[in-house]
Amino acid sequence: MDRDALQLSREEMRSLGYRIVDLLVDHFADGERHSTGRSPGREELEDQLREALPEDGTDPHAVLDQVEQDVLPNTMRVDHPRFFGFVPSPNNFIGVLADALASGFNVFSGTWISGAAAAQVELVVIDWLRELCGLPDTAAGLFTSGGSMANVTGLAAARYAVLDDDTDGAVAYCSDQTHTSVDRALRLLGFSPDQLRRLPSDDQFRLDPTALTDAIAADRAEGRRPFCVIANAGTTNTGAVDPLPALADVTDAEDLWLHVDGAYGAPAVVCERGRERLTGLDRADSLTMDPHKWLFQPFEIGGVLVRDERHLRRAFRMGAEYLEDAVGEDDEVNFSGYGIQLTRSFRALKLWMTLKVFGRKHVAEAVRRGFERAEQAERLFRERPGWAVVTPAQMGILTFRCVPEGATEAEVDALNGRLAPAISEEGTAFVTKTTLDDRPVLRFCPINPRTTADDVRETVQALTDLARDHYSPGAPS
Structure with missing residues (x-):
């Protein structure tokens, strides 16, 4: 040594x-x-x-x-x-080995001159994703650290393309189920909190096109400048997919940018069930997805696609004298000019290797299993007394509540608040809770392709046993 x-x-x-x-x-x-x-x-x-x-x-x-x-x-x-x-x-073992190679060889993928093959691999994989999502040949994108940075990148392109970077009076729209990374992205891009309209979602926790149209009209009447609609391709809370075709009709009619946050849901387009749920994805002006979620990659790899490559390059490309040698030929792509990072790791390698080793067909089957495991959990909870499904299994997510017969609302809320930490403490499984319509609910996201039917069945049984142990009628909540 x-x-x-x-x-x-x-x-x-x-x-x-x-x-x-x-x-x-x-x-x-x-x-x-x-x-x-x-x-x-x-x-x-x-x-x-x-x-x-x-x-x-x-x-x-x-x-x-x-x-x-x-x-x-x-x-x-x-x-x-x-x-x-x-x-x-x-994640998967191939992706892990790819990360080891990328780190070990310390590949710099910010410029073509320092990582030509890395850039070419990223171009190839981004194009695979573009084709899966149905975006045109004019689309381009890049890999980011995750969905948060992907949202910043896509919304930066929207700010430049629609507003020419003038944010004064501009307004963006989303539902109350949209991920908070969108709020953070807009804040970083110079928008104040009141420039994002969070509209109440419908009874399926989706953005309502009629409410959106009314909000746009009200803002225009008051002299504001609507510029962007943020739609969800699978909300984190319930897996809801906003009505993308109807929202695209609104943005086309109003000449607005349609940004689709598909951080976890959009990769499901790789399988037939996902494509059916994600109809209209091909109409997005920008689209985010996280391969480290439903494409089974190790952290970190998010991604963004923009319908017109020019908007992405114009939003981020800046010159500097110390980068003159990196400019290269016209057909050499410098991904540092497509996003925020100059120093970038070789994130594309792990997804490229995974897709080449396993192929689209088997990755699609792995995604399909996530749909089926969530639906299995829904059936099991519906069959058992004392449980209620709040939102059905969709895009690999189920929400539900334990509702013992005769329990008060306060007792039900307190019990459901205790169940998630209780099963986690046991180490049997890890389940989280969220809030829907101001009530606590449990949430189940079984998208791991290594999750078996027995894993789901035994977790449902464990929750049932814990509910019995933790529920005491009339006890202080």
């Missing part, structure tokens, strides 16, 4: 590398045997991990021991087959 060069010997690298590969193989091959992980308190982790900056360094195997003993067990396993909370990230 040459510590001053930060270099291990060939033998040391091989020994440590093999050990890490073994950990990863065990994680993928035997992961379902372990719990969904834990999230300990700050005090416990301070005791385990707080230390002074090491002066001389530590044996790398000892450091890996600490990672194995104190770090990995104290995280939630979002790729566990029974992790049903939020939107899981059920």
Whole structure:
């Protein structure tokens, strides 16, 4: 080991590398045997991990021991087959190996001159996604850290294309179910909070085209400048898909930009069931999706597509004397000119390798299983007394409540608030709760292709047992 060069010997690298590969193989091959992980308190982790900056360094195997003993067990396993909370990230081993290659070779994918093949791979994969979504040949895009940055990128293109970057009096519209990353994106782009109209959703938690048209008319009458509608291709709360064709009709008639937030839902277009649910996706002016959700990639990889490549390049391309050598030929693509980042990792490699190794057909089957597992959970809850489905399984998400016979509203709310942390504490499964119509509900998102029918069945049984244990009629809530 040459510590001053930060270099291990060939033998040391091989020994440590093999050990890490073994950990990863065990994680993928035997992961379902372990719990969904834990999230300990700050005090416990301070005791385990707080230390002074090491002066001389530590044996790398000892450091890996600490990672194995104190770090990995104290995280939630979002790729566990029974992790049903939020939107899981059920990665795959090929994607993990691709990330290792991209990191190990330290590929810089911001400019063509430093990463020509990386840029070409990204162009190819972006074009695959463009074709799946039905966008025209004029469309282009890039990979980002996640959906939040993808929304910033798409809405920046909208601001430039429609407003020429003049935000004065401009208004954007979305439903009350839209992800808060949209609020953050618009704030970063210079819009004040009152320039985003969050309209009440309909009884299916979708953006209502009639309410949208009325809001646009009211704003125009008051001298404001409507410029963009943000639609959902699968809301985080319920999986609802806004009526994309009707919303596209509105934006066409009003000459507005249609931005579709499909962070988790849009990748479902890879399978037939997803395409049916996502009719109208091809009419978006900009579209976001997160391959680290329903395309089974390791964190981080979000993505954005823009219908007209010129709007993306004009919104972000800036020159600098220190980048003169990076400009290159007209057909050389510098992705740093398509978004915020100059320094970019080679995110495209993992999705490219995954799609090449498994093929579209098998990725589509993996997505289809997510639909089926959510529908299985819905059937099981409907069959059991004391449970009520709040929103049916759609786009791989189900919401439901435990409603014991004779329980008051306060008792029902308190019980449902306790069930999610209770099952998580057991380690049996991980389920989260949300709020719909001002009432707490439980939420189930079983999109991991490694989730089995038994995983769903046993989780429903575990929740039923916990509901019985935690419900005491008449007890203080």
